[in-house]
Amino acid sequence: MNTTALSKCDFSFLEEGFSARDIVEQKINESSLTDDRDAFYVCDLGDVLRKHLRWARALPRVTPFYAVKCNDSQAVVMTLASLGTGFDCASKTEIQLVQSLGVDQSRIIYANPCKQVSQIKYASAHGVQMMTFDSEVELMKVARCHDDAKLVLRIATDDSKAVCPLSVKFGAPLKACRGLLEKAKELGLDVIGVSFHVGSGCTDAETYTKAIADACCVFDMGRELGFTMDLLDIGGGFPGSDDTELKFEEITVVINSALDKYFPVDCGVRVIAEPGRFYVASAYTLVVNIIAKKVIMDEDSSSDEEDEGTSDRTLMYYVNDGVYGSFNCILYDHAHCLPTLHKKPKPDESVYPCSIWGPTCDGLDRIVELCTLPDLQVGDWLVFENMGAYTVAASSTFNGFQRPDIYYVMSRPAWQCVQQICSEGLPAPAEESALFDFPSCCGRESSLEMPTKPCPANVV
Ligand SMILES: *Cc1c(COP(=O)(O)O)cnc(C)c1O
16 A cells, blocks of 8 residues: 555645635635635545544554445545555445555455345455354355355444444344354354444443443354454444544543453454544535525514514525535434534624525425524525535435535645555554644644634544
């Protein structure tokens, strides 16, 4: 792996002293000169790097295999490939994408427990061996068309405390595991370990502890049957921004102690994970433009007072991206998106209850049911932070509304850091390497005046 392919990706270097936020400002200024005020994204690839350093520091024992479905942009995948992560692919197309960027097959896990036969054959033909399963039927398909697969048994978890549960659809219950392992043995297949996914938006870190303990039981079963169990895959669900109830480092402290207890360092088990949102959510900022507006007067409010009528109205803003586009995360990922203002409001400026709507003709296309904003005009901009996960990846062009352009940027120090990691690997976090101070040399400090504080720099 080298960074040549990444350097061919379409990204621009930030001039010294400029941040991704300045590019937001610059693009807004450019398009404000015209009526062509399309929604757009700015993606800071340096933020993906900061996440990687943060991961390495918080989970030094765990190798990340980025879940491609979260955001399959070539620039993101290439950045991660250069940083040396592995990849969780769920389909032939995702495998193709990752392999086309030169990623070795050993760095891919085909982590979809329910695969189409032709795609299992594709994986087999392209050397992808690690794959998950959670049923007998899957084992029979694999035995038929990929007999040198290295299988990972996906177990169900208690995801009752997750925002997006997954264990209804995937994961074998503990009591089914012995039977599945016996079936694998009978079919002459190789099982190398256990995986799980606690669901996304996990609100209780103990869910990971329970799942790691369960995995430990399944390791014992597998070893009794003669399998060499040496891979634990702790899945995804790690928050991608710092505005969640449960913070990344709060989860990783719990995971590390569960790993020490059930899979101590010297037990010979390699630990991987499948983070998706963690790596990309905060790298993307979406900027939308107000294309229409309605003022709804509240009939009930008595207007005898000389009040300029600030609390007697609700404003409806229509913007040029919605739930059929980038904001599909509201429907599919239960995301809550709130805008920040582009223009700093005056200190005494009145605010109103507002709703924000997408551009399509569907009544479902609502981004924010209720928030407070000043009286904005058609042509004004709204900024949405943390828009990298499950946004562009699943957006449609329903009703003829095109996907926003994405401007990828990276600072030169970030680029040098990626190149260094690509050629020399990550330093052990214990070594006080200058690399880990990287975030301070290209923080997210902004010269843009944002009324709501942008998310703080990720301190590694
Ligand atoms: C979606 C998915 C992930 C990534 O989940 P995040 O919440 O984005 O971290 C990881 N593993 C599997 C199997 C998935 O389906």
